[in-house]
Amino acid sequence: MLQNTYTNKASSPMTLDRMGSRYPSRLSFSRSMLRTMIKENWSLTRSVFDLDKDGYGTAIYEIKAEKEIYSLVCFSQYLADDERSDRVIAEKWDTAYTLHIGQLNKKELNRLKKNIPLQEAGRNSPKELVLSRANKSVRLFKKVVDCLSKGLQPNIKDINDVGYLLRTTAVYGSGKFGQSDFIRTKSATLFDQPFRAEMLAVYVIREFSVDLVEHIAHHVNPSKAVKLHKNIKQHLGIGNSTGLGMAPFIIKHPKLIHKWMSQFYLTLEKIQNLHSIDNEKLTHFIHLLEKAKQYLDEVLTTDEFQKKKNKESSTDLEKIIHYSEKLKKDNGNKIMWSTILEYANKNLNFDAQEIVNVQIIELYPFIADPLAEDMSDSDDMHMQISQNISSLINYIEKNYSWAIEIDFSIKENSHLFWYISEEKLEPRLGERYNENGAELEQPLGIGKMVKELYVFLINHLEVNDYTVAKFLLNYPEYRGIIRRIQTLSNYDHGEVNDNILAKNTMPINMLRFKLSFFGASRYDPKSDRWLRVSFFAGAPFYDNLTHKNVEGWGFATMNSYHS
């Protein structure tokens, strides 16, 4: 049997097609970071801006948060067009960054100057929380410099076509290249939630992107140059190119993934348990759906599959808008969210269903926002050593039916293998029957590993009464997969319910899943293995950020801004 013909997975939100249909919500890390910034009154100051007329040099932004200070250090350098690459194997970038704990002294700055522009080839210390780099969007950056230097504003349509001035090609944290381990970051800094430090860095890099373009424009024509208009500026996000590196994260951190998903569904569940929706809420909901529809109609992608998806989702949003309007007219204040969700689940595609979910969540900050502050979980996996093997078999049959139904002897079902590339130590996908290296496969094909264990157990009835501990004395090769199965027995959303080794796997679905929790928008796939997105598109810049506008900027459209 080939993948996509399972009978029991239709309702699971952890299948690849559903994972690849997700959108950012109030629970996303960019949203919760910005909310925290406002709530806790963090301040952002540009303390150093030592750039030459071409924009090359060093800038430092200091973030004062409670009693702590963090410094986002930016290094900008000349890069020839033929050296510019989004690939992780690149060795030079237009700009490079680190988020450092504390204020910088001269010695520390010199250390960072030597190391940060080298990125993976440099070394960091536990004082660094984030390491990143970004390249210019050549077409937009030059266009904006040109306009501003002539005293003109760029057309918002041009901004919308690209979406960003700078595009990050990696954002590393959590112990990578010598940086602070998350177990320390969590305890010693304010960043106790996953990816919050990374999101702060990305937000400040966006600030730098505008400061940089305005600085260069000013030096081109000091007497005429103007700054970007607030409304045009706000439509700019910070770009990001993302590849396969993100996918194994989802397999390797199942408890964390479960946490993110369970918080999302807990939010929806709590909302559904509320009394009926009042007219004002429903009107607001319809408005949010209209905004999302407008966003889908405006957002640009060159990928035909994504274009089709966006078009279908826009059409489906029209359906739910009409349905909600009719409900509003016919039923006044007696409508329940469950009615709307049921309609959505029956009549809309996965993308539109997800938009309905996130826009409902948008209406209930008092439910969603506290849950967004609890998105962390440990990676520890524990064995239930006293469980007996027959009980383990039951677990497998109950929780992994999607896996044990797959026939892995069919080549299409084990076509792919995941490996670590020699060039940059990054995860990659190979084709098992066409490429070398399958013997060095990474243990990410969970479905296949579960199936192998299951087949072994049902063919060795003599071990059925053994405890897991006793079984492993004889068969230690099953240690990893048994620990995983047992740990996740109570984590419904921890496992991707699909065979990620199948020929028809679209890894990009896993990337989009993770990116949605980060808060990325403007999905622009470039192949089945990488895509470009934007962060903070539509979010107010720091100088304009208030309690009033810190929310509500998702699904930004060209007419979202008012003077």
Place this chain on the structure above:
Amino acid sequence: MGYSFYEVYITALRAFSGMGFPHGADEDAAFIIAWLELNNLQGIKRFSDSISILDNQFDGTLNIKDDDQEIDLNHQSILMKGPGIIDYFSSLLENKKKVKFTLVNCSDPFLFLPLLYKSSSQILFSQLFFYHSENEINIHHIVKKKILIGKSNKKHSFTQNQVEIILSNQKNISMIDNIEKEITNESIQKNLALSLEPYKLAWKKISKIANRIFVPESEESRNRGAGGGDDND
């Protein structure tokens, strides 16, 4: 040069995998090494010193009969056998309040410490004893993510390479005469704030073995991977 805990763990994990440890066994062994390194107990050096008995020689099986209280490790590494031993004897606590067992021909018993530390989230109290000199034994007390390391200055019957482990769900009385080191959450956080500095030559050796698991990227993968396309858009 300093490294993060993550880097030490991931490098050790890749090295164990490169030496033929199966999935799961490689994670446990890497945890042992990284944890020892984090707590200044020379994890990477210990790993490096054991390469000759580990490389392509993985054997995690153990022939333990139900009433066995003594296991002859025959100098095979705890990095291969240790997790199975601790799991097995811990599982006996289901029906007993206390389990005591002895290991003979056991080299480098320090490698049990990280396993007992990890188990301390489920086992109330454990102790690790092994030979130090004719008049001293090394003692380790492990309770709820806390370890006391010291010695007992009494005549004893331990022989070299003999180890005794007690796992208990009852409180025990400390028998440490001189506490030489404490490992706690605080000490771990303190060490995380500094870089880990593994012994250089050993790190180099382990990193080289870790390289075995890398695969040269194919042209197909390169073309479809991130950045394949126009980067000057």
